[in-house]
Amino acid sequence: MTRQLGAIVDYMADLQQVDVQGVEATAHVQLDRLQLRDDTPQDSLARQSVMAQAPEAEDGAFVVPPFVDES
């Protein structure tokens, strides 16, 4: 895995030779065309159907092991 990652990262260094001086970045091809929806409340998925797929759930909440003071 390390050797493979090294080869890929080396290959990616190919971009260092491209002249990008003053070129704007493309984060997304569509951002200039995005449309906003009205800010009105809409129905979402029923809580029960979402919780039904959780590995562990109780009283409408996901259950996880303790994570406070876990040192």
Next chain:
Amino acid sequence: MSPKLLPRSVVEIAASVRGGEVSAESITQASLDAVAARDGQLGGFLSVAADLALQRARDIDLRRERGETLGPLAGVPIALKDALCTKDQPTTSGSRILAQGIDQQGRAIDPWRPPYDATVVARLRAADAVFIGKSNLDEFAMGSSNENSAFRLARNPWNLDRTPGGSSGGSAVAVAGRMTAGALGSDTGGSVRQPAALTGTVGVKPSYGRVSRYGLIAFASSFDQVGPITHDVASSAAMLQIIAGADPADGTTTHHRVGAYREACSRGVAGMRIGVPAEYFADGLDDEVAAQVRRAIAALEENGASISNIELPHTRHAVATYYILATAECSSNLSRFDGVRFGHRAHGSQTLREVYETTRGGGFGPEVKRRIMLGTYVLSAGYYDAYYRRAQQVRTLIRRDFEHAFQSVDLIATPVSPTVAFPLGSKLDDPLAMYLADVYTLPASLAGIAAISVPCGLGSASGLPVGLQIIAPSFAEEQMFQAAQVVEDTAPDREVIPQACQS
């Protein structure tokens, strides 16, 4: 006795079901029989919904008998890439992390069942298509050979020792293996076009924003698009017609007019200007692929298109650019698989951190881990400018290449894959070699523009399918289909049946 081969055309099946010449049930049964006969060998499906499909087909037949008008895809058997959410039906994205285990046959044990349908799934259902099952894929759509599926190997119906391509390999196998008439795949960097090319089928990557991604399990959100795989161009046009269009659930879909894709197919290419970029015919392109691609381009010219040489000078940077940006996006998208809200959670963890580590460590396969690590690396504070930001800038240069080219041509014609289907296992230990095979499909993905792969004959040395790629500007899918239809009409070897379907 081998089951009768399914009709190839989505359009013809729908017409005959709508006209009452054939029942949806008999077509569905023929599709299921083909799956039963061939998929044990081909590995195109991760799950098959036989009862549900038959029930649905009978309902369609009943509605026709009652005099109701059926939808435009009435009774058409469809395979859905398993990265698409299907309400209450198994959905794994080819990953262990969305199942509780794998049985002896390579089937997911107790897979995730999403609480909703992807928009494209809902639209096909509303058009009265029949879903046969969920098709195999590289885990989370990451791969070009389908060998990264956590569940089963998919084999090319033309030669069982070869890859069907990926990541929508199972979708291409379902269609090429004559098990369904159509399929949906998803294309992030070529995942519809490349398997289509390698299996002799038609595959479409629509313009970014053309088709809703709602309910498509995200890989790289600025690239992902859902597209059809079918036997012929008109069938892909008919399926795109149904799934295209704005969706309130996906803010990146546009209100740009949906074209009349089926009608466009018959318009021909007279007067059309088609560019051929030298960069796509350089070293690394197999002779037998180049020969068929050049023959198809000559056929376009004979049919009235004017062909000219163009330049897309930043093409050679597409692989590095894509694998920086796509891995960055995937490292973020895949953080949601944490063993807390859905899917698999590793047992016996004492702390939340352990839940994350053991669930993700055991749930993701090596290629997914590789990409998450690469993605977090290129996004890390010390390397962000050198890799991620620079790749975004080169993405701009690649987009400009196309913008410049489309000032003088209407379409661009290229190969899809530098080789025909390669032997299974041949690139498994060399992920970089696998990435480099995507060189011809990545640029259109980076630019967010439309592209299609159309079969253009069989390689003279291998006898395996070759695909021609037609690249169109954003939302110019109609012109893309015009040219694709001419390529199809003039292609040799159209009636050759894949090896796996002959017995």
